[in-house]
Amino acid sequence: MKGDVKDNIAYADETTVIFPAGNNVVLHHLESKTQQFVPGTPGAKGVDAIAVSANKKWLAVAESAEKAQITIYDLHTLKRKKVLTTTEVGSERYASMSFSPDGKLLVALGGAPEWNVVLWQWEKSKASSVVPSRVANQAPGSAYQCEFSPFVNADGGYTATVCGQNLFRAFKINDGVMKPLASALGKREMGSTFTAHGWLPTDEPGRERCVVANEEGDVLVVENNEVVAAIPATEKYEGCAIHCIVPFGVKGFVAGGEDGALLVYEKQTDEREPFKLTKSFTIESDGKNASIRNLAIDANEENLIATMDDNQAWTLSLANIDVMKPEEMNFERMSAGFHSNGVTGVDLCVRKPLVVTCSTDKSVRVWNYVERTAELVKHFAEEAHSVAFHPSGLQILVGFSDKLQLMNLLMDDIRPYKEFSIKACPEVVFNNAGNCFAAVNGNVIQVYNMYTCENVGNLRGHSGKVRTVCWSPDDTKITTAGLDGAVYEWELKDFKRVHENVDKECSYSCLAPSPDGTFTYGVGSDRMLKEFDAAYALTQEFSCDAGALTQVAIPASGRSLFAATERGTVRAYKYPLDGEFQEYQCHAASITRMRLTFDDSLLFCVSEDACLYVFDVQTGEKEKAGKGAAKSKEALVTYAEEVLVTKMDINEKNGRMQELQMQVTELQLQSEYQLRMKDMNMNEKIKDLTDRFTLELEQAQTKFELLLQEKNEQEMEYEERLRQTDEKNAKETRQLENQFQEQILVEVERYQNLQRDKDLLNEQWDEQNSLLVESHERVIEELTAEFSEKLQDEQMHAERMRADRDLGAKESEETRKQLEEDADQEIDDLKNTFETKLKQEREVGLRLKGENGILKKKFTA
Structure with a gap:
């Protein structure tokens, strides 16, 4: 596993995880331990970042090259879909990537020296927007992570964020255009390195939260591009840099940092402290506290995987995290474990399906390549430069920096047997x-x-x-x-x-x-x-x-x-x-x-x-x-199942077994004695309880009989009361009926009187209406006659005005023609006059030229 790759672990489904290894991306099945590979691009220098879409359909792999490139794969078929390259990224590598919620956009953070942010419409192989991660007047520095917000903005766009050295910046994305927003942190940016951030899903509409962590272990809560809360590091984790953050459903988030610190923050109702550190764990990787670099939680929020900077990966069950204590939570290796530094040697034996490797990380590992497990792992004080496996599979030779050692492979240990004075044997x-x-x-x-x-x-x-x-x-x-x-x-x-x-x-x-x-x-x-x-x-x-x-x-x-x-x-x-x-x-x-x-x-x-x-x-x-x-072929291969055990180990185990058997016998005797004592105590308690409950039962029986007699008396009393109440109600009902009958007769008579009044009013109204109609029709006829005469007068007036207009137009036309003729005549006269004057002036000019020539000759002579 490449521990230096950002977001180097992700779930493809509930049982398959994705991580980069070598020049490939590996799909590792957690249960069967089988693997599939997405090979690197020929000529590329290695994988720098990976990203998986929210729907688990697409995988993006960023690789270093002369032109940094991103390759999109279909996770179901592992076929290559698109290759994305652009010279505008300003680097040979990408540092981080993230898909949009719908999987159609990809934001990628370029590496040094420019640290540009590139927005890809990857289905079109188009870099639709390239923006610097920093403002123009900001001090240069590294950027670590970019991430898409899982929320859709009110205008249908998205938000992406970038964090780094003196940097946390949000970008608004609409129609393929990415525009930077004002810094959410303001002066907090200066002098702080923000190592990780993450967007949190929510069950509260309108609460779009992002948490940002720095190298001091503090966490800032950003909402609507404003800091709404600051969560300082606890005294235990003060100065512990946080390198990764993942949401833990809507309950909170999990952060990983230096020295194997795994921190669980849960949501609170207090707006001033919306999240609180409730649990913390420490992952001890191969006996040392390596840093957690990346985290992944499955869709059911039942399992967590943490990857370390020493190339190890650990899993933790989250099913009972609410009730279990930190010391009760057990971290398990995701796989058989990995070397953390370069591997210097490998060899195989014949009699067993085993392969041994050694590394400069000072470890020797024996792997079973049939079961895909690590049989033995042991760390030494010196680096190992070479290794050889005996054909029997029972001994190995390891060349350390200070000596060559022959070792026996025991059932649960690698034990040195003989040393040779050969240093750094290659x-x-x-x-x-x-x-x-x-x-x-x-x-x-x-x-x-x-x-x-x-x-x-x-x-x-x-x-x-x-x-x-x-x-x-x-x-x-x-x-x-x-x-x-x-x-x-x-x-x-x-x-x-x-x-x-x-x-x-x-x-x-x-x-x-x-x-x-x-x-x-x-x-x-x-x-x-x-x-x-x-x-x-x-x-x-x-x-x-x-x-x-x-x-x-x-x-x-x-x-x-x-x-x-x-x-x-x-x-x-x-x-x-x-x-x-x-x-x-x-x-x-x-x-x-x-x-x-x-x-x-x-x-x-x-x-x-x-x-x-x-x-x-x-x-x-x-x-x-x-x-x-x-x-x-498999039928021909019969591997040995024998293991090497020393006589001392057998004697120790036999002695230990005898001690345990004696302890078991003693415990059985103690248990039998304690059981008899408990039986006696329980029998006494049962007798006491029986006597007590018998007495209580007799008392309860007497009380029951008294209550039954009291109940019968009360029933007779209430029956008499009920009979009297019924008679009273019947009498009152008859009185009310007589009263309401009289009221009905009065109302009927009143109704008949009102009906007669209504008929009389209707007759009067009909008569008045007829008179009004006749008067209205007469007025209309008079007005119609009056306005008809006025209309006829107006029409005659309009005819006269049109005749006057036509006459005026004819007179104006005649006047215009006469003026044009007079103007033409005057122009011709002036033209003739000035032509005559011009001719005379020309003759004068010629005469003066002649005289001038004569005078020149005279003065010359």
Whole structure:
């Protein structure tokens, strides 16, 4: 797992999590422990950030390259949908990403030096808006995280936020345009580094809250782009930087920070303190308090996963978090655990499905690749540089910085057995039979007997440090190579060098013999894959344009050859070699070791990126046979189930078992005695209770009889009262009926009188209405006649006005024509006059020119 990637853990569904590892993104099934891979882009430098859409349909992967790129994948099919690139991001990488609530937009925070925020309409492969994360006059600094608000604004848009060094800024997004808002923190921004923030879902409409944490452990609550509350760090966690925040439903949020601190904040009713730290836990990762970098909670809010900066991942059940104490909450590893630094060695045994790895994180781990678990993990005081697994699966050799140790793999421990004074051993290898091993000590290869630990011989001749050692298939020869460019073959019966090939331009890193021993293949710093014949003459070589090759391995089937590169890829060459190969993306750094299982079914690679990759090796025959061939192969493999246990451990366990059996016997006797005593006490209590309840029952019976007699008397009394009440009510009813009958007769007579009055009024109204109608019609006729005469007069007046208008128009036209004729005549007269004057002036001018010429000649003479 890449612990330096922002938001490097996410749930794809209830049982599958997503995290980056090497140059891939891994979909890890928590129950079956199976994995699917989203491979990195060829040529990219590694994964920098990932994001999953709210509907769990889309996965965004940001990778470093000459032009930083984002790739969108369909999480259901794992097919690539879009590749997003733009030069406007101003960086070779993205630091953080987040999908909009509907999954149609993606906001991405670019890395150094510009730290721009890019809004992608990714379905159109369009960067619709690029905005600096800081205002123009703000001091430069790093930005850490961007996040979309889960809420839709009133205008149908969204809000995104960015936090970082002296920075917390919100952006309003509408129609593909992103506009920065004024800082919500104001002066609080200056001098503070805001390391994480998160938007919180709510069950209160209009309460859109975002919590922002700083490196001092304080939390600010922002609502509607204003700080509404500040939650200072408690005394225990003062100065503890918070690196990640995730919402815990509508109940609050969970924060992770330095020294493995996991903090649970719950919502309060007090507006001045809307959230309160109610629970806190500490994750002790591999015996040290590493920092929590990222958190993820599943959709049911039952499980939490925390990833650490040492590449470990821990799970915590949240089902009973409300009632359990912090010391009762158990953190479990999400998987078998991971190395936190580069892996320097890997090896396999034959008798068990085990692989061992060692790392500069000072740990040695033994993995079961069938069950996908870690069998043993042990941390040491020194870094491990190399490791070798005995074919039996019961011993390993580990080259530490100060010594080489032979260790026994016990049932629950890795226990040193023998030490050899070889410092920082870069390579140690068991022979195929397991009775000898060869260890590199500087430029000398020392061969030891496995069972007596006796140094049976030394191979001297290299002028530089030896990097690789390989045994021949029959264990009679050893081939070595190193930084001096020399490849030597040694005969073990007399420890003499029999063949050699020296190329001082190449520092070799790995050798591998062909299955029949006729060829040997080597790789090194010259970026060549070299083939040597039995006499170690160079027969052919193939160049590698992807950087230097670091490792090489050949299956016993002899159908292919595998080579690893310093860029983290694995190449599968056709064998015999013709230069053709297929390349597979896996690691994000140089591959340091590569091994095949004894049946050539699996290929194991380790790298400086702390990952162990396992490839399923498919030959042509297996591909044709399909599942049938795979089943037949499994049927041939019978792994040993024996474990190594020391006599001392057995004696200690037997002694412990006897002690426990004695304790059990004593506890049984004590329990039986206590049980008898409890029975006696209970019998006495039962007798006392029986006597007491019998007396109480008799008293209750007497009381019941008295109450029953009292009840009968009260029933007779109330029956008499009821009869009297009925008679009284009947009498009152008759009186009321007589009274209301008289009132009805009076009202009927009154109604008849009113009806007569109404008829009389109707007759009067009809008569008045007729008179009014006649008067109205007469007035209308008079007005109609009067206005008809007026209308006729107006029409005649209008005719006269039109006639006057036409006459005036004719007179105006005649006057205009006369004026035009007079003006034309006057113009012609003036024209003739001025033309005459102009002619006269011209004649005067000519005469004066002549006189002037005569005068010039006269003065000249």
